[in-house]
Amino acid sequence: MSQFVVSGTEQINGEISVSGAKNAALPVAMASLMGHGESVLCDIPDLRDIRNIVKIIDSLGAEVEYKNNQLTVNPDAVDKIQVPEDLAQELRASYYILGAFLARHGQAETTIPGGCDIGDRPIDLHLKGFKALGAEVTIDGTFVHIEAEKLTGAKIYLDYPSVGATMNIIMAASMAEGKTVIENAAREPEIVDLANYLNVMGAEIKGAGTDVIRIEGVEELTGTEYTIIPDRIEAGTYLIMGAVTGSELYVDNVLVEHIKPLVAKLKEMGVRIEEDVDGVKVNAKSDLKAVDVKTLPYPGFPTDLQAPFMVLLTQAEGESKVIETVFENRFAHVEELKKMGAEIKEKKIGHTAVVHQTPLTGTEVRATDLRAGAALILAGLVAEGETTIKEGYHIERGYENVIDKLRGVGIDIKKIGNS
Template sequence: MEKIVIEGGVALKGSVEISGSKNSSLPILAATALFGGEYKINNVPRISDVETMLKLLETLGAEVFFEKNSISIDTKKISKHEAPYDLVKTMRASVLVWGSLLGRLGRARVSFPGGCAIGDRPIDQHIKGFDALGYKTNIGGGYLESVSTKRTGGNYKFTVKTVTGTENLILSSVLAKNKTTLYNCAVEPEVEDLINFLSSLGATINQKGGTIEISPVTSLDPQSEPYSVIPDRIEAGTFLALGSVVGNEIEISNCEPRHLDEARKAIESVGSKVEKQGLSVLKVSSPPTVSPTNIETNPHPLFPTDLQAQLMSVLVLANGVSKITENIFPNRFIHVAELRKLGAEISLKGNVATVCGVKGLIGATMQASDLRASASLLIGALSAKGKSEVRRIYHLDRGYESIDNKLQGLGARIWREKE
């Protein structure tokens, strides 16, 4: 097992290139299991979550080749319908093969999903949605086993917005027997990217706000050209936050500015200057002093929960008191205890964190608890004086491609060591 060591207190300047989206790559890869064919997906990040998804697809019968950031995958021989515990336990997005297998084979057996320890993320919306669309699910032995009825397709309204739930029901509906209409759907860019990928293969999907209509087809078309995954807006937002630490100035390339509107507003509210320097380039310049601000997390298009921890790491050095309200995962504050080790002053009450800015941070040994929290600890350590260690960085490697190398390119003193 590895840890990351950081000697902080160094101003970071330069350019960083954003990788492809983790949260787009995973559902798109799962979608290749829906209909047997040969697919090529470009701009895929080299991260452990992608590797896990590829192992899962291989277990189902796919043939996979991953070179640089391009994946070639042949799913014609997929015949197995079980996603085993050993793979699904490490990554919640593994559950996305559920919808693809139901659409293709009419049955699926999927272990309860794992992933980050950031609070309760129930699977009930998937089960209720599948039931409404003609797929009956039994739960037993830690597995979810679903089978199709004679009539698939129909209408379902999500009672809670869920990205993977929306994606799973889309995947199960493309080859259904009847038209499907989904209401109160998640509208994240990653959902749109999945729809665009499926549409490029001949799926008939119409999205209008939170309503998605799927007119079923009997088969999908052969892929005519490689599909390129959108840039990772959460990685881009992470570097926007890092660029807001006093003294830093970062050019962020290969990003999609329209996916970052709320992140940009939040960063500008602390005093940073964010400039658009091309179709896919943003430049963030830190303020002389970080101003306090109040932020609430909400479903897209509002401020994302996946950037809450990173923004907190900026606000711990603000000139005043900030409040962060976590409306998506009320318990997503495990990183607070670790930031306190650096000297941060943060108090918690329910789903609200009150952050009292301090004049400086001192390096410490910290432990990552989830993917985005691990990024917040890096920001804190880079801002602190002295040496810090971040342990359990396998969380970090689940979603950030070579982030230590990217930070070195900005001038950070950061390296990996064996624990």
């Protein structure tokens, strides 16, 4: 089991580049199975989750090749409809086979998927959408089977703007007969990326990025070439990294419109932000001010940046509050930060954490999930001494070449063991 060892640093400097978005690459990779012929997907980050989805695509019988951040998929030889159970448990995004294969093959099977343990993430809204389109759903324990002789467009209202459900329903509806309207849809940039890819393949999807998406079903899709958007969560983590170390850092390959809530909070804390067409420079030479933050579905403050941002708040003068509204178990990193000396009081009612400015001290901690792991790296940067982060494999699920990238801006970090 891998561990990351980080030494405290006064400042970092230079330029760090953002990779393609994992949370866009995963559904787009699965959607490539919907088209006839070959798709070539570019800027696909080299991550554990990506390697797992490549294994899934291969297991289904498709031709697949992944090298140099390019994923090539030809699904014409697909001869299976079920994701192997061990791979489904490794990767939550394996559930995208349901929408993709329901559209292309009329049926799909998988077990309820795994992923980070950050709270209850049921797929009931996905299944509700499939049923509305005319599919029959069978659930046996953790096993899900869906099938439909014909999918028919429908009006679907999501009780919650679920990203996964919105994506799965978009895929299924893109080849349904007639028109589908998804109301209270999620608005994340990754959804827009999926819709853009499907449209290039021949789909007719309008409104992605708003809360009402309209889809006119088409008979078939054709493989194409497509480039994934930059990862907004990786970009946000690096901006926070520059701020927490009081550094001047340029983060390259950033779409600023995707991280507006974070940029606004950084400015509120006294961090200078300079934007250009390619990226963002963060300059945090002055004292940081305490702020309150509340996570919300996009375009609100992202839950995936809550843990890294909480580390920043431990270095801000005054009292800050963090309210988590998206996942109920997203404060697992609090106990780990407390081991390092952080003064954080967690209130179970309202999912609120109250954070005070405190110096941190290096010690042994555990990455409870992907974003908690990133937060602990940031904490290690401002801690006195050395911090050892156990279960570091979580971090490599979402940050490509993280060791090399961080060393490139002057960070003393090493990996011990294999993931």
